[in-house]
Amino acid sequence: MNIHDIAKISGYSSSTVSRVINNRNYVSDKARQDIQKVIKDFDYVPNDVARDLSKGKTHNIGVVLPHTKHPYYTQLVEGIMSAAFPAGYRIVMLPSKFDADVEMNYLNRLRRKAYDAIIFTSHGISLKELLKYQKYGSIVICHNPGELNIAAAYTHREESYIDAYKWIKSQNYQRISILLSRDYQISATAQKTIQAYRKTFGSEPDHRLLNTDVTTFDDGYNAAAQFHHNQYEPDIYFTNGDDIAAGVRQFYLDNDLKLPMLVGQENQLSGRILNIPTINHHFHEVGKLACELAINNEIKQLSVESEFILR
């Protein structure tokens, strides 16, 4: 049962049926009623895929996420949804694990018109590669793209990182551990963390206390355990998330050791419960902005100030 069947049965053309379905003008009352009756009698509904094909628009936005457990992505996705839903867009989750092949595959699906736009909450492939695909649809990333002309919504982290480090400095902590989620050679965000350190302290961070790939409570726990094992322990941990800081704390607690100072990020519940200073990056807002850029196909950069919260 398709629109042409309805046309035949009702005795009108498919153009007129289409007008009725889409509530458009230039249809007489009689035709409208006749056609609506047939539609009802035969319990007809139009096919969305055919409509998408002929309109050349799917109202789908692909959202590429390296992993899902991490609250960064959860918050972003919520923000994206909050903007997508009212605008009649749906979001399609695209897990990537930073795998370049998988990401390229998603980009190609943008070319293939499976999505109207694609948002990279984070990405493994290079920005130059992304640029090449802009002609196929709107592409938005969630970090500062620097000079490159690509749509982006991101948190302006520098200030808050420097605020945090300044506070650390003022408290006279000596051994500062930095737990990063990704290698600072790869990740722009991790780089910012290090840069802010240099700016504030005028020196390099202590590499013996610098860890990468620390993203969860357990990772934090293990990092602390490792430092303890090496008998070279920090008196403060600057971590990439409150949950991670909570994991560090747990290690000290489990082993009856004096708790070090902790700094988290992302304003997670764990930080609130444990009173850990944090940095609120307003990811919900970032997601919302990213989605708006995607929908409006605007190539511009929007940033949100993040803030150090000392509890």
Added chain:
Amino acid sequence: MNIHDIAKISGYSSSTVSRVINNRNYVSDKARQDIQKVIKDFDYVPNDVARDLSKGKTHNIGVVLPHTKHPYYTQLVEGIMSAAFPAGYRIVMLPSKFDADVEMNYLNRLRRKAYDAIIFTSHGISLKELLKYQKYGSIVICHNPGELNIAAAYTHREESYIDAYKWIKSQNYQRISILLSRDYQISATAQKTIQAYRKTFGSEPDHRLLNTDVTTFDDGYNAAAQFHHNQYEPDIYFTNGDDIAAGVRQFYLDNDLKLPMLVGQENQLSGRILNIPTINHHFHEVGKLACELAINNEIKQLSVESEFILR
């Protein structure tokens, strides 16, 4: 640039081009090479929407979620994704806020072939209504559908609830508060909570200590504040999530009151940090099972045992 253009340029028919694109047999080496060269030269990629239309399949699974902040849904979505991705399916997020109109809209989109299947992580409309739509595609729900013949993956909660109540009984707690996420008149899950109480204690729960619509840390906090204000306080809270229990705890802490006993659910990080007994519902597994049912279009019920964890 479409498949017919490639056919014309290469001098073959679109059937042959299609065979080449889909790596099928019955194509000579020469034809394959010629066509592949044209495809490459003109940088052609097929249109996924057209393919979906002609195949009658989208490889999209809609996932209806009342809200996103709640970890129940997050864990389910992760589980769903873990099954969808390897099978070549993508998931489309469909926020509903339990709004029946919105849910009906999503069901209609199933009819309209926008999704191959739809998973309701929770739902406001009746099961009878859902049953009507089964003929349009696979529908899976995430709670026990009882006698109804509808695909479902869910946690078998009774045992663990009873285990929890038995423990509460054994500890001689007198005033038991139950904080539900939804009214037990509406929600099957909430009903189970009450039923297990009746079974264990042989009596009705104290309605003065029973609250509904408690889903977040702050809700827990406020519920505790309210009981305190009413000067009728529980000595134990049975809550719908560790985060909620953490919120309750926070109220007592902030007001320098003696902490009541707490029981959480969902095995969240907050419970782990604060050592709150919890119930692990294995939602990740449930999501995975639900997705498998959706993909295979099987109408059967699968359940996972949940377990009371006393820390």
Added chain:
DNA sequence: CCTTGACGTGGAACGCGTTCCACACTTTAA
């Protein structure tokens, strides 16, 4: 009385890939 324009409707092409069927030719088995 004629022109202009809004209104109502249909035809046919378009968006684009898939697939069934027919046809020709080449092997292989009998």
Added chain:
DNA sequence: TTAAAGTGTGGAACGCGTTCCACGTCAAGG
């Protein structure tokens, strides 16, 4: 030697809604 089976390829319809264009009618403005 011949029928049967396999290989290679094209034509055309199909999946289904949208939209441009043409054509006819009728009323309002000049």
